[in-house]
Amino acid sequence: xxxxxxTELKKLIRINRLPLVILLAVAVRxxxxxxxxxxxxxxxxxxxxxxxxxLEGRLTAEKTEYLNSRLAEIDRxxxxxxxxxxxxxxxxxxxxxxSAYTERHGKAKAExxxxxxxxxxxxxxxxxxDFDKQIFCDTAWSDLFEDNGFDCxxxxxxxxxxxxAFDNEYSSGSFKQLLTSKRGKAQLAVSKLAAxxxxxxxxxxxxxxxxxxxxxxxxxxxxxxxxxxNILLTDGFGDTSLIGYYLKDTIIKSLIWAxxxxxxxxxxxxxxxxxxxxxxxxxxxxxxxxxxxxxGGENAVYFISGLQLAKMYAASVELWLLAGIILLKGVLxxxxxxxxxxxxx
Amino acid sequence: xxxxFKNVCKSxxxxxxxxxxxxxxxxxxxxxLGPNGAGKSTLMNILAGLLKQTSxxxxxxxxxxxxxxAAFREILGFxxxxxxxxxxxxxxxxxxxxAALRDVKDSKKRIDELLTLVNLQxxxxxKVGGYSGGMKRRLGIALALLNDPKILILDEPxxxxxxxxxxxxxxxxxxxxxxxxxxxxTHIVSDVESISDDCLLLKEGRLIDKGSPDELCAKVEGKVxxxxxxxxxxxxxxxxxxxxxxxxxxGGVFVHTVSDEKPDKNASHAKAGLEDVYMNxxxxxxxxx
Numbered sequence: 187x188x189x190x191x192x193t194e195l196k197k198l199i200r201i202n203r204l205p206l207v208i209l210l211a212v213a214v215r216x217x218x219x220x221x222x223x224x225x226x227x228x229x230x231x232x233x234x235x236x237x238x239x240x241l242e243g244r245l246t247a248e249k250t251e252y253l254n255s256r257l258a259e260i261d262r263x264x265x266x267x268x269x270x271x272x273x274x275x276x277x278x279x280x281x282x283x284x285s286a287y288t289e290r291h292g293k294a295k296a297e298x299x300x301x302x303x304x305x306x307x308x309x310x311x312x313x314x315x316d317f318d319k320q321i322f323c324d325t326a327w328s329d330l331f332e333d334n335g336f337d338c339x340x341x342x343x344x345x346x347x348x349x350x351a352f353d354n355e356y357s358s359g360s361f362k363q364l365l366t367s368k369r370g371k372a373q374l375a376v377s378k379l380a381a382x383x384x385x386x387x388x389x390x391x392x393x394x395x396x397x398x399x400x401x402x403x404x405x406x407x408x409x410x411x412x413x414x415x416n417i418l419l420t421d422g423f424g425d426t427s428l429i430g431y432y433l434k435d436t437i438i439k440s441l442i443w444a445x446x447x448x449x450x451x452x453x454x455x456x457x458x459x460x461x462x463x464x465x466x467x468x469x470x471x472x473x474x475x476x477x478x479x480x481x482g483g484e485n486a487v488y489f490i491s492g493l494q495l496a497k498m499y500a501a502s503v504e505l506w507l508l509a510g511i512i513l514l515k516g517v518l519x520x521x522x523x524x525x526x527x528x529x530x531x
Numbered sequence: 532x533x534x535x536f537k538n539v540c541k542s543x544x545x546x547x548x549x550x551x552x553x554x555x556x557x558x559x560x561x562x563x564l565g566p567n568g569a570g571k572s573t574l575m576n577i578l579a580g581l582l583k584q585t586s587x588x589x590x591x592x593x594x595x596x597x598x599x600x601a602a603f604r605e606i607l608g609f610x611x612x613x614x615x616x617x618x619x620x621x622x623x624x625x626x627x628x629x630a631a632l633r634d635v636k637d638s639k640k641r642i643d644e645l646l647t648l649v650n651l652q653x654x655x656x657x658k659v660g661g662y663s664g665g666m667k668r669r670l671g672i673a674l675a676l677l678n679d680p681k682i683l684i685l686d687e688p689x690x691x692x693x694x695x696x697x698x699x700x701x702x703x704x705x706x707x708x709x710x711x712x713x714x715x716x717t718h719i720v721s722d723v724e725s726i727s728d729d730c731l732l733l734k735e736g737r738l739i740d741k742g743s744p745d746e747l748c749a750k751v752e753g754k755v756x757x758x759x760x761x762x763x764x765x766x767x768x769x770x771x772x773x774x775x776x777x778x779x780x781x782g783g784v785f786v787h788t789v790s791d792e793k794p795d796k797n798a799s800h801a802k803a804g805l806e807d808v809y810m811n812x813x814x815x816x817x818x819x820x
Contacts, residue, residue, distance in 0.1 A: 189631050189634075190631055190632060192631075193627075193628055193631035193632070196628075197617070197620075197628060200617075200619060200620065200624065201617050201619055201620070354617070355615075358615045358616060358617050358618070359613055359614070359615025360615035360616060360617065361615065362576075362579070362581055362609065362611040362613075362615070363609065363611065363614075363615065363629065363674060364632065365580070365581060366579045366580065366581065366604055366607055366609040367604060367629060367632040367633045367678075368601055368604050368605045368632065368633045368634050368678070369601070369632050369633075369634070370600065370601060370604075374632070
């Protein structure tokens with residue numbers, strides 16, 4: 187069985203120009219990662235950086251108290267603006283006093299959103315119990331997670347790999363020779379699918395590794411061991427580190443892509459035409475991520491696994507259950523693809 | 532080794548492609564002769580397990596070939612009428628791929644032997660996409676022989692080949708035909724006349740006769756005629772008699788035909804060949820090599 191698997195893999199590499207597809211996909215992924223992306227934060231990046239640097243370390247009651255008092259002072263300074271202006275106009279404060287005030291007011295305005303966000307964050311972290319609460323500059327990691335949404339490049343690459351793997355037999359007319367060889371139809375189909383699964387798993391992991399590599403190059407991996415709950419502000423992840431969270435999500439997404447490979451193989455054998463199969467596959471592939479924001483109910487993610495491709499997994503997702511469902515779907519799609527493929531011969 | 536077809540029938544909706552086909556084949560080269568649509572390919576596809584017969588069965592030494600599954604495919608070599616290859620593979624890569632699927636031991640040596648046999652050594656590293664029709668056919672034969680099959684099925688193996696390629700093909704079959712059952716479907720009689728041990732004549736899905744080329748020729752002996760004519764007479768004769776062909780040789784033009792009765796007062800008996808057998812049974816002239 188291994189011999190036939192490697193033979194199919196070799197065929198996939200030679201006939202489908204797999205190295206070229208992978209190289210192109212990885213290159214496009216890398217370019218997209220390097221291009222500057224815009225992220226809207228509820229705070230000032232610079233102020234957040236300096237504040238977190240100042241408060242870096244385990245979250246303590248003192249740090250929370252300091253932030254709360256600083257926010258109260260900021261609120262007071264901002265609220266006093268109109269009054270100070272009137273008093274200055276009325277000549278009740280000197281120019282020096284007024285100048286000193288406006289300087290503090292300006293600083294308060296600049297810090298307001300950041301300190302308010304930090305206070306909210308501290309309050310949210312206060313309610314969490316299952317991880318080590320830390321203050322650190324998490325902007326880059328937060329942006330990385332936000333960017334790790336639906337990967338259209340991966341979808342296109344997957345279609346280029348999975349569809350021809352089966353449709354090649356139709357277009358080349360090699361069916362009869364294949365089906366009269368010692369290996370049965372089922373073994374042949376399984377080896378084809380296995381070759382596609384492995385390729386897709388590797389490609390998906392590679393794409394995420396490229397993203398992580400470029401991230402590490404730009405930002406380093408300084409806080410990679412911090413518990414992810416500090417960013418997501420929720421219990422449910424335990425001590426899962428930031429890098430662990432990214433890697434687990436990579437595995438889940440790779441499994442989903444592999445499941446999609448089985449689905450696209452089924453589509454390929456149903457259509458028996460590369461162009462139609464690619465088009466249908468693209469529509470089917472892109473639909474779940476497009477509706478992900480509107481898909482109601484936490485359980486939807488189990489039924490429409492593709493929703494998970496649009497974002498990082500949530501704390502409420504039972505990973506083993508999700509992985510089990512993805513594998514089950516993959517097996518069902520594979521069995522159907524194998525059956526239809528050998529029947530259409 | 533004995534391959535037996537027992538009352539094999541195959542129908543496609545309203546069309547009966549094969550009717551009660553029964554025959555026992557032993558080692559040797561067996562030619563399946565018949566015009567297009569006679570059921571040759573259907574029969575071969577059933578034997579290869581690509582088609583399921585509507586009724587009847589095929590057994591090898593008493594064992595049902597359907598039930599034998601992989602064990603039967605292991606001793607089967609099949610060259611379909613329409614050959615499909617991966618264009619970007621070379622001949623060696625193609626054979627290596629199928630060697631893996633057929634679990635061929637010591638595949639490198641076997642591939643080398645076969646490439647020599649079909650005379651593709653020089654082009655073995657070229658992409659198959661650039662091969663001529665004849666080269667593809669030769670590769671198809673090598674592919675069918677890859678697992679050293681005990682049963683070799685060749686469906687219209689010489690279609691589209693030039694005379695030189697045909698001759699080479701006949702030599703290859705003669706070399707590999709010993710010790711195995713070779714079933715060769717064709718409508719080109721000259722391809723099998725010298726190499727087949729017996730011929731099965733198929734018409735509209737039925738086996739209408741069977742025998743060695745000599746036996747079959749004996750059956751039409753006395754029915755084969757040469758009629759001397761002018762060229763114009765011969766051409767007008769052909770317009771009304773499809774079962775005839777023109778032969779030009781020393782002494783003039785002759786119409787060569789098969790008929791139970793003397794077709795013309797000038798007609799004289801001619802020696803019967805397998806082409807005359809074909810003409811007698813199928814009422815048409817075979818494609819010439």
